[in-house]
Amino acid sequence: MRPRTLKALAIAAAWLVAWEGVVRLGLINQIILAAPSDVIRAAATDGGLFLDAFATTALEIGAAIVIAWALGIGTGVIVGGSYRLSAAVAPILSSLFAIPLIILYPLLMAWLGIGSMSKVVFGVLSGFFPIALNTIDGVRAIDRRYLVFARSIGATRLQTYARIVFPLALPSIVSGLRVGTGLVVIGVVVTEMLASLGGIGFLISYHRTLFNTGHVYFGIVLALVMAVTVNIGLTWVERRIGLWRTLEQANG
Amino acid sequence: MSTPVIEVSKLNKTFSAGRADVQALADVSFTVEQGQFVTLVGPSGCGKSTLLQIMAGLTGPTSGEVRIEGEPIRAPMPEKIGMVFQDPTLLPWSTALANVEFPLDLRGVDRATRRGRCTALLELVGLREFADHYPHELSGGMRQRVAIARGLAQDPRLILMDEPFAALDEQTRTRMGHDLLDIWEKTRKTVFFITHSLAEAIYLSDVVLVMSTRPGRILDTIPINLPRPREIDIIGSEAFGRLRNRIWHMITEARA
Numbered sequence: 470m471r472p473r474t475l476k477a478l479a480i481a482a483a484w485l486v487a488w489e490g491v492v493r494l495g496l497i498n499q500i501i502l503a504a505p506s507d508v509i510r511a512a513a514t515d516g517g518l519f520l521d522a523f524a525t526t527a528l529e530i531g532a533a534i535v536i537a538w539a540l541g542i543g544t545g546v547i548v549g550g551s552y553r554l555s556a557a558v559a560p561i562l563s564s565l566f567a568i569p570l571i572i573l574y575p576l577l578m579a580w581l582g583i584g585s586m587s588k589v590v591f592g593v594l595s596g597f598f599p600i601a602l603n604t605i606d607g608v609r610a611i612d613r614r615y616l617v618f619a620r621s622i623g624a625t626r627l628q629t630y631a632r633i634v635f636p637l638a639l640p641s642i643v644s645g646l647r648v649g650t651g652l653v654v655i656g657v658v659v660t661e662m663l664a665s666l667g668g669i670g671f672l673i674s675y676h677r678t679l680f681n682t683g684h685v686y687f688g689i690v691l692a693l694v695m696a697v698t699v700n701i702g703l704t705w706v707e708r709r710i711g712l713w714r715t716l717e718q719a720n721g
Numbered sequence: 722m723s724t725p726v727i728e729v730s731k732l733n734k735t736f737s738a739g740r741a742d743v744q745a746l747a748d749v750s751f752t753v754e755q756g757q758f759v760t761l762v763g764p765s766g767c768g769k770s771t772l773l774q775i776m777a778g779l780t781g782p783t784s785g786e787v788r789i790e791g792e793p794i795r796a797p798m799p800e801k802i803g804m805v806f807q808d809p810t811l812l813p814w815s816t817a818l819a820n821v822e823f824p825l826d827l828r829g830v831d832r833a834t835r836r837g838r839c840t841a842l843l844e845l846v847g848l849r850e851f852a853d854h855y856p857h858e859l860s861g862g863m864r865q866r867v868a869i870a871r872g873l874a875q876d877p878r879l880i881l882m883d884e885p886f887a888a889l890d891e892q893t894r895t896r897m898g899h900d901l902l903d904i905w906e907k908t909r910k911t912v913f914f915i916t917h918s919l920a921e922a923i924y925l926s927d928v929v930l931v932m933s934t935r936p937g938r939i940l941d942t943i944p945i946n947l948p949r950p951r952e953i954d955i956i957g958s959e960a961f962g963r964l965r966n967r968i969w970h971m972i973t974e975a976r977a
Contacts, residue, residue: 612808612810614806614808614810615810617779617806617810618804618806618810620779620797621777621779621797621799621802621804622797622799622804622823622824622827622875623797623798623799623800623824623827623828624827625827628827632823632827633812636812636814
């Protein structure tokens with residue numbers, strides 16, 4: 470192992486020991502701060518339950534991300550491609566984006582129940598607006614001379630969108646994805662905490678009411694793992710697209 | 722005599738701008754014969770680009786008609802007309818070669834044919850060794866050369882060029898003009914070129930069309946009988962100077 474990695478591990482170990490010590494010595498109430506050993510004990514006793522919950526939440530988040538991306542980018546490209554549509558629709562989307570969507574959740578619950586469906590739908594709603602709005606902006610901002618060029622070489626509408634408009638709008642679309650995807654994760658976990666029968670959010674919320682702080686912390690760690698995984702995926706996507714984004718900047 | 726490549730007859734174009742109508746083109750007529758290099762010169766905002774857009778089928782006239790090889794134009798004809806714009810509009814994520822291939826790619830031309838033809842075109846514009854470079858790695862002049870090669874990709878009979886060298890510095894611009902003549906002589910395409918530079922127009926063309934300020938109308942059609950192949954030195958000659966003065970007076974007096 471490289472010395473830098475060793476150093477980082479040593480610091481992390483020192484923190485954990487200090488953390489454990491602070492709780493064991495009674496300096497901080499165990500209900501507020503669970504010791505690392507409590508978290509490990511929670512994992513040992515209820516690991517299976519948490520694993521199921523993790524799978525549920527991961528599935529909800531995965532489905533919501535796919536749908537939010539598809540709907541957001543699709544809507545954005547269609548609306549952004551038409552001057553009239555974007556003049557009519559973009560202001561509505563922006564004002565909807567400004568509403569705290571969580572106030573709609575009781576309605577979703579009434580319509581869809583407290584199962585996974587309402588979580589996915591809420592996740593999609595959370596992510597949809599920034600993705601759609603950024604896509605609209607990206608498509609609208611395209612240099613119109615590219616559209617003239619496309620017509621001059623006889624490109625079909627589909628070819629113009631797929632081969633010219635979409636790639637030119639990508640940098641803006643990707644920044645929408647970054648914001649939107651983060652909101653999907655938050656949306657799913659938060660609604661699980663509000664009312665549900667499964668998922669990491671549900672377990673966190675449930676154990677909080679029982680003052681099982683070790684379990685709560687374990688749930689938080691799992692939620693973090695999920696958020697970090699999503700973030701790594703996004704960074705990967707960004708890097709693949711980033712290759713020509715830097716080309717573009719050098720060009721401009 | 723064969724049909725002219727371009728026949729523009731009694732073209733008018735009026736834009737409605739709020740309450741007032743703006744007349745961009747007034748009764749424009751001319752013809753361009755096969756293999757000619759014809760340049761339209763006129764002050765900025767005189768409707769030159771509007772005329773080119775109509776000739777390319779990108780927009781319609783208010784009245785009148787444009788025929789390309791006898792066929793009235795109503796929509797772009799990519800297999801007959803290649804275009805080069807002031808901005809090269811290259812795709813930043815594609816190499817020079819892929820940019821030249823792009824129009825053929827969209828038409829479904831197979832990779833090997835595409836590659837062969839477009840490599841030859843890059844060679845023609847002097848960029849063979851830059852085939853794998855991305856647009857941001859090329860100078861402004863080189864990018865415009867790629868755009869010219871791209872305009873030739875579908876092997877059109879006619880090339881329309883809308884101030885293609887306007888954004889380049891003086892030296893690059895002169896050089897590009899010289900090389901464009903070379904390309905023109907090798908390919909025997911018909912070229913219709915737009916510029917506001919009188920020297921560029923005279924240096925390049927067989928015929929210069931002089932356009933007035935808005936509403937754009939053709940003031941005169943001036944044959945340029947300077948010998949070919951032309952070298953850059955010709956710009957300093959007496960005959961060249963006389964032509965330039967004549968066009969200059971024509972434009973300024975029409976404005977007054």
